[in-house]
Amino acid sequence: MKDPAEALEAARRAAAARGSAAGAQAEPDWPLEDPAAAGRRLVQWAIIEPDQTRIYSTRRYGRPVTWLKRGLIRLLRQYFDQVTAQQSRFNAQVAAQVLRLEERVAALERTIGDDDDGATAPDRPAR
């Protein structure tokens, strides 16, 4: 076979035959949405821990500059500890609030689902 278009058609035919023999199955998609993972990450990131190794200089002869920057951070540790603690406290509060909201939404969705199942109940208004 020399023609790429012909190869593609042959592959499509073979795949169709294979699909019909095996019972065509929808291809699972790579999940773009993963709310549980997002919630977990929010919790993981709530407590901030800056990495000192990421403080560096890209200048020529930058090593002393890197030492100086890291030294300054050490000198100002009390201040930075306060700042990170305040930020972490705020983050943790937001994460907790979001998780509580998620739980409430999930509970409401379950309630709505139950109501839909019982749609024929006599006290339910007609739609």
Added chain:
Amino acid sequence: MKVSQLLCAAGPVDAVTNQAFAWRRWFERWGWEGRDYAAHMAPGLPARALRPMRELEGDQEPDVLVLHYSGYVAGLEQVLGRFPRSLLVSHNVTPARFFWAHEPVDAARCELARDQLPALGALAGAVAGVSRFNARELTELSGREADVIPVLFDESRLAARNGEPQGAPTVLFVGRLTPHKRQDLLIRALAPLREAMPEARLVLVGTPLSPPFEERLRALAGRLAPGAVAFETGGISSERLAGHYRSAHVFLCLSEHEGFCIPLLEAFHFGLPVIAREAGAVGEVVDDAGILLGPEDGVDTVAELLRIVISDRELRDELRARGDRRLRGYDQSSTAAGMRGVLETLAVR
């Protein structure tokens, strides 16, 4: 003439950074001066190759500033506003929707970048994209007609190709491990291929978006094709990369979004047959030199096609010949001449 370049972010294995270096070599060949700057720099770059963006303030006014735009930078509008004779080259920003579930910070940056682009487009003296796809997107976002200045593809810096690869049937993809590049589909396609070719393997080369994302891909590979997927996730030497291209039988790209995809050209250079999903700029880069998959083609079709391409020598030779022809369309000299014309026009404005 003095032409300076500004990058949004630079790193030792970053495609945009390599493009800026390649352009600098051309500028030097033309006897042009200038300096290169970056807003963010990762460690590992050649010493003094780039200067921090803040030093652009003290730079003697270049005749033209080339902004290689690839991501959000706070305050970039103010910087570009100082250089009316500037060329904005868009290297594409991936839509944020691919990242929200995996790396929200990256997603937010992508969103900000796509919001920033129209303002930058309005400030720049001229705008261009590295592909027709990018140029079209830039025109839609900025309302200005964008030129196409393709990426510089320097074949002389790549190792020579070899003959038909020996060893197990090998499928290769080179590109960051990110959700929009759909390495998960490559893994899924390998599983049915291995029913026909049990020795078949997949090699994925690229730095991961994040460790958790890499773990998910590895877990998927372990479940669907245990021991058959090799991950090369660190920065690798050009010799090692050439080794991967040389030992592969086919290059497979199922990305949902690509602003250009230089590895496609590298695959052509190494005589590797290319199968790719027609998405973003992939169709225009591949043209008729590879086999383009449509949205209706699932992993079973991909697996069948891989089997055909790997086993059909005549088809492989034909694709190799078409790849060689396609590379001529990315001849460096004509790309450089196009860029030179744009920059010289800007300089005399």
